[in-house]
Amino acid sequence: MLKEKVCIVTGGAQGIGRCIVETFAAEGAKKVYACDMNIDAMADYKERFSTVEAVSLNVCDRDAISAFVEKVKAEDGKIDVLVNNAGITRDGLLDRMSEKDWDMVIDVNLKGVFNMTQFVSPIMIENGAGSIITMSSVVGTDGNIGQTNYAATKAGVIAMTKSWAKEFSRKGAQVRANCVAPGFIKTPMTADLPEKVIAYMESKTPLGHMGEAEDIAQGVLFLASDRARFITGQVLKVDGGLVI
Numbered sequence: 001m002l003k004e005k006v007c008i009v010t011g012g013a014q015g016i017g018r019c020i021v022e023t024f025a026a027e028g029a030k031k032v033y034a035c036d037m038n039i040d041a042m043a044d045y046k047e048r049f050s051t052v053e054a055v056s057l058n059v060c061d062r063d064a065i066s067a068f069v070e071k072v073k074a075e076d077g078k079i080d081v082l083v084n085n086a087g088i089t090r091d092g093l094l095d096r097m098s099e100k101d102w103d104m105v106i107d108v109n110l111k112g113v114f115n116m117t118q119f120v121s122p123i124m125i126e127n128g129a130g131s132i133i134t135m136s137s138v139v140g141t142d143g144n145i146g147q148t149n150y151a152a153t154k155a156g157v158i159a160m161t162k163s164w165a166k167e168f169s170r171k172g173a174q175v176r177a178n179c180v181a182p183g184f185i186k187t188p189m190t191a192d193l194p195e196k197v198i199a200y201m202e203s204k205t206p207l208g209h210m211g212e213a214e215d216i217a218q219g220v221l222f223l224a225s226d227r228a229r230f231i232t233g234q235v236l237k238v239d240g241g242l243v244i
């Protein structure tokens with residue numbers, strides 16, 4: 001589904017991002033840049049995939065992003081797909097949430113998405129085509145106890161995405177921007193949640209269980225591919241029906 005596509009996936013070392021990288025490679029992408037601060041966790045990519053390149057990149061480092069995007073442009077001449085997947089949590093009830101934890105989550109989950117998209121989108125617009133997929137969350141539409149900072153970022157990326165869907169197509173460019181909003185997915189991010197919380201969330205989910213990274217990767221793959229060529233400005237919930 002991704003033949004000839006040059007793709008960038010942030011947070012590509014583990015969890016959902018890793019699964020997206022592997023899915024894109026299996027779907028025949030010409031090149032997949034797996035970008036993450038944790039370069040050691042991506043050591044296996046080189047041996048397993050000739051089309052995957054691991055890149056040490058912090059989505060908060062604008063100079064590094066600029067240099068990386070210039071390099072991709074010089075080497076590949078285009079960028080077809082950007083997946084803004086890198087994200088962190090620093091949960092806490094509002095009265096106990098430190099300013100540091102607020103700032104950190106905003107920096108990575110919201111400004112990181114702004115940073116990546118600001119450097120990548122001009123190349124897509126110049127080429128007249130592209131697909132940007134940003135990882136939101138059901139928390140971004142419905143909120144969650146203890147996640148003031150995280151929920152703000154996941155709602156923020158939806159508003160950014162809708163703005164980009166309007167902005168990037170102004171000169172007739174087929175540059176699409178969409179979000180995927182996962183429900184509760186088994187990854188290292190959710191590995192430490194108490195059994196009690198997991199059981200409660202599963203009981204609230206019509207399909208009765210947590211999702212797998214693969215479930216999210218398939219939604220992202222669809223939006224990245226030309227099969228979704230008339231879809232822009234949308235939020236695809238992949239949550240087993242948790243939020244209806």
Ligand code: NAI
Binds near residue numbers: 010016037136185187
């Ligand atoms: P994860 O914690 O397993 O993986 C996140 C990856 O992002 C890690 O490899 C980490 O090194 C990388 N990362 C963190 N900060 C970075 C930075 N500044 N620059 C570059 N890379 C950075 O998380 P998971 O579960 O795979 O989540 C992926 C995305 O999906 C996140 O945006 C998360 O908010 C979102 N999501 C996850 C849900 C879940 O249930 N796991 C539910 C809803 C949304």
